[in-house]
Amino acid sequence: MSANELSRRTLLTGLIAAPFVASASAEAAWPNRPVSVMVPYPPAGGADTTARILYAKLGTLLGQQFVIENRGGAGGTIGEALVAKATPDGYTILHDGTAYSINGALYSNLPFDYVRDFDAVGLVSLVPNILVVTPSVPVNTLADLIAYARAAPGGIDMASSGNGTLQHLSLELFRFMSGVKVNHVPYRGGGPALNDVIAGQVKFFFSNGSSVVGMIQGGQLKAIAHTGKGRLKTLPDIPPASDTLPGFEAYEWNGVFVPHGTPPAIVRTLNGAINEAIGSPEVKARFEQLNIESRQNTPEEFSAFVRDQMARWGKVIKDANIKLG
Numbered sequence: 001m002s003a004n005e006l007s008r009r010t011l012l013t014g015l016i017a018a019p020f021v022a023s024a025s026a027e028a029a030w031p032n033r034p035v036s037v038m039v040p041y042p043p044a045g046g047a048d049t050t051a052r053i054l055y056a057k058l059g060t061l062l063g064q065q066f067v068i069e070n071r072g073g074a075g076g077t078i079g080e081a082l083v084a085k086a087t088p089d090g091y092t093i094l095h096d097g098t099a100y101s102i103n104g105a106l107y108s109n110l111p112f113d114y115v116r117d118f119d120a121v122g123l124v125s126l127v128p129n130i131l132v133v134t135p136s137v138p139v140n141t142l143a144d145l146i147a148y149a150r151a152a153p154g155g156i157d158m159a160s161s162g163n164g165t166l167q168h169l170s171l172e173l174f175r176f177m178s179g180v181k182v183n184h185v186p187y188r189g190g191g192p193a194l195n196d197v198i199a200g201q202v203k204f205f206f207s208n209g210s211s212v213v214g215m216i217q218g219g220q221l222k223a224i225a226h227t228g229k230g231r232l233k234t235l236p237d238i239p240p241a242s243d244t245l246p247g248f249e250a251y252e253w254n255g256v257f258v259p260h261g262t263p264p265a266i267v268r269t270l271n272g273a274i275n276e277a278i279g280s281p282e283v284k285a286r287f288e289q290l291n292i293e294s295r296q297n298t299p300e301e302f303s304a305f306v307r308d309q310m311a312r313w314g315k316v317i318k319d320a321n322i323k324l325g
Contacts, residue, residue, distance in 0.1 A: 030269060037095050054283065057283050084112035088258065090270070098251070098309070116260065121258055125287065126228070130227075132206075134204075157182075169320075171206060176316070190208055227250040278294040
């Protein structure tokens with residue numbers, strides 16, 4: 001081979017390799033500019049609350065700002081659609097919640113696919129629902145409530161924070177597993193539902209566990225069970241519903257996703273930072289105040305968790321014949 005031919009081939013090889021070297025360098029340097037975090041729900045809700053706790057810590061750990069954008073509407077699908085179409089470079093991420101595992105069964109014509117268009121990064125939080133009751137109602141346990149409902153001629157009215165929400169699905173799961181008659185009373189959010197339960201207009205509600213601790217401790221609401229496992233640190237006297245209805249479990253969860261095709265090195269870096277953040281003393285203390293559980297996890301473990309949630313709630317949605325579009 002002539003010297004000129006060798007020189008030409010060397011230059012060509014360098015030109016081919018250059019984009020890969022640049023790409024690897026960019027991945028290794030991630031993040032080197034602010035990261036956009038899509039929270040597909042309004043401010044001040046559960047997902048927004050955990051996001052603001054988490055990303056303040058991630059900003060410190062990774063040395064870049066994580067900018068939260070709230071884009072609510074249509075059960076989270078508006079914001080989710082935007083991230084599904086975003087460039088998979090690690091600079092647009094999705095901080096989503098339980099609706100991620102529900103919406104695919106509720107909506108038939110979404111412009112994206114939850115399995116195809118996103119990659120799981122890590123589970124951030126788990127929050128059980130708490131079954132709260134108007135204090136004047138003569139029930140103190142889940143067994144009491146089942147007996148009370150069976151004795152009521154038309155069953156019981158139970159509030160939810162809206163059609164297709166986890167509170168609605170918890171209600172349906174309770175109806176299926178207990179065999180009692182439950183009349184669904186949907187509200188436009190958890191706040192209005194709680195107000196009416198306190199006032200006694202509707203007497204029963206599976207509420208998000210992080211939003212009612214003060215109301216329970218202050219005597220405005222009576223709590224008779226929660227939908228997680230074991231005992232809650234903030235409310236240790238409340239038993240899990242599974243003590244009475246074995247297998248009953250329902251969690252509000254939050255986790256992080258990226259557009260499909262995001263480089264694995266970025267996914268690993270982000271997952272490691274999430275695990276470090278949720279294990280830090282300041283984040284753990286804040287989560288405990290809000291009845292939020294967390295655990296170390298890998299992207300693979302989180303992906304398996306999401307698939308399980310999709311299967312669980314998909315069955316409830318099918319059995320209850322719930323459709324939103």
